[in-house]
Amino acid sequence: MASTLASKRHHVEDGTDPIEFCFEQGWSDGLPVVPPTEARVRAMLQAVRVAPDHQVAYIEHRAVAVTAEKVAVNAVMAGCRPEYMPVVVAAVKGIGDPRWNYHGPGTSTGGAGVLLIVNGPIRRTLDVNCGDNLFGPGWRANLTIGRALRLVMRNVCGSRPGTLDRGTLGHPGRLSYVIGENEEESPWPPLHVERGFRPEQSTVTVMAAEGPRQFYNQLSNTPEGVLTTLADDMRISGSVMGQPNYAVVLAGEHMRTIAGGGWGKKEVRQFLWERTHNSHAHLRRTHRMAGALQPGDEERLRPLVESPDDILVVAAGGRAGTFSAYIPGWGSKRSSQAVTVAIDA
Amino acid sequence: MELLDPTTEATAQRIAYVPRPRSLEGARVALIENTKFNSDRLLQKIGEILVRDHGAASTRMFRKRNASVPAHEEIVAEIRQTCDVAVAGVGD
Numbered sequence: 001m002a003s004t005l006a007s008k009r010h011h012v013e014d015g016t017d018p019i020e021f022c023f024e025q026g027w028s029d030g031l032p033v034v035p036p037t038e039a040r041v042r043a044m045l046q047a048v049r050v051a052p053d054h055q056v057a058y059i060e061h062r063a064v065a066v067t068a069e070k071v072a073v074n075a076v077m078a079g080c081r082p083e084y085m086p087v088v089v090a091a092v093k094g095i096g097d098p099r100w101n102y103h104g105p106g107t108s109t110g111g112a113g114v115l116l117i118v119n120g121p122i123r124r125t126l127d128v129n130c131g132d133n134l135f136g137p138g139w140r141a142n143l144t145i146g147r148a149l150r151l152v153m154r155n156v157c158g159s160r161p162g163t164l165d166r167g168t169l170g171h172p173g174r175l176s177y178v179i180g181e182n183e184e185e186s187p188w189p190p191l192h193v194e195r196g197f198r199p200e201q202s203t204v205t206v207m208a209a210e211g212p213r214q215f216y217n218q219l220s221n222t223p224e225g226v227l228t229t230l231a232d233d234m235r236i237s238g239s240v241m242g243q244p245n246y247a248v249v250l251a252g253e254h255m256r257t258i259a260g261g262g263w264g265k266k267e268v269r270q271f272l273w274e275r276t277h278n279s280h281a282h283l284r285r286t287h288r289m290a291g292a293l294q295p296g297d298e299e300r301l302r303p304l305v306e307s308p309d310d311i312l313v314v315a316a317g318g319r320a321g322t323f324s325a326y327i328p329g330w331g332s333k334r335s336s337q338a339v340t341v342a343i344d345a
Numbered sequence: 346m347e348l349l350d351p352t353t354e355a356t357a358q359r360i361a362y363v364p365r366p367r368s369l370e371g372a373r374v375a376l377i378e379n380t381k382f383n384s385d386r387l388l389q390k391i392g393e394i395l396v397r398d399h400g401a402a403s404t405r406m407f408r409k410r411n412a413s414v415p416a417h418e419e420i421v422a423e424i425r426q427t428c429d430v431a432v433a434g435v436g437d
Contacts, residue, residue: 009348009350010348
């Protein structure tokens with residue numbers, strides 16, 4: 001593809017370290033980047049067979065068009081291989097979707113990261129980790145795809161700490177936050193199929209998300225037992241006054257215990273939803289809900305998420321160990337929702 | 346070595362500001378509430394000060410859909426029709 005690249009060119013003198021040059025320009029997330037040369041950027045664009053000026057996403061409230069060229073430059077800097085580029089492009093489309101509502105989670109003091117859940121055959125092609133040490137480190141695809149998305153947010157969309165990224169605390173997942181579902185060992189339909197895609201399609205789901213929280217239950221050999229612990233941990237977590245989504249990541253031992261009891265993802269969602277309600281009285285007493293205690297507040301219940309379907313259940317993580325995780329979302333259903341995008345590979 | 350710039354290079358964008366009113370005397374004031382807790386109370390106080398100390402004629406509260414989005418079209422159209430100035434802000 002010989003079309004012209006529009007990005008400004010910076011000449012780095014011999015004797016100047018190009019990595020240090022990138023730091024000095026303010027292009028980095030704090031780690032060294034791969035210098036974005038034209039050859040590397042063109043290889044990245046070649047992998048998705050689109051013109052450099054192709055608009056991948058438009059961030060409405062920032063009035064920013066994200067072009068394939070800028071995605072490619074940032075993917076190079078993140079350390080992506082060219083074949084990862086279709087996943088990065090799909091993720092950028094996801095955060096540009098009005099339902100994800102970029103300006104909220106991309107700016108908020110709440111400091112959400114973007115959790116990327118990869119489904120379908122591309123996980124195996126690219127070696128996206130779905131198993132041991134799920135949240136990392138150790139896998140290039142997981143670490144660089146998520147990093148590329150964050151660099152696009154920083155360099156193209158303006159989400160820079162202290163200006164249009166106002167995160168009070170942020171979290172480590174904001175460097176990269178990518179997991180794959182362990183579809184091969186899962187007894188359940190994968191997330192993308194539940195969300196309307198075909199099994200042979202590859203997708204990425206983007207969810208504005210706090211950090212992962214691990215829970216522990218090595219005593220139970222029933223679905224109810226494992227999920228009772230999880231619900232108890234989840235019930236007071238994140239912003240209990242409003243959550244669009246939760247992701248629940250069930251690792252090997254818990255997955256097998258729950259499936260062994262005959263439960264599917266639907267039963268998991270329903271059980272968790274029913275057992276994570278909080279009384280208005282508790283929310284008021286703990287200063288999460290405004291106002292003085294009202295008659296009936298002990299009995300009046302507020303669910304953690306609006307519907308059981310707002311809990312995304314993913315089978316992933318190591319085979320051994322009685323640990324799983326849950327991940328609170330950001331904001332409310334009106335502010336940002338998880339979006340699943342097909343990967344055009 | 347030549348490197349490609351990863352940032353959005355600013356393209357010139359003209360923003361037209363309405364001229365600021367010389368005075369608030371007799372002005373109808375729109376208060377745009379962003380739905381965050383207590384934002385309505387804060388704006389109400391500001392509105393009272395504008396009426397009491399600056400001679401504004403009236404205040405009227407408008408509510409955005411949520412804090413993360415701009416005021417929606419219906420609100421903007423209504424404010425254009427019925428108000429002279431607007432007070433808006435974002436914050437926690």
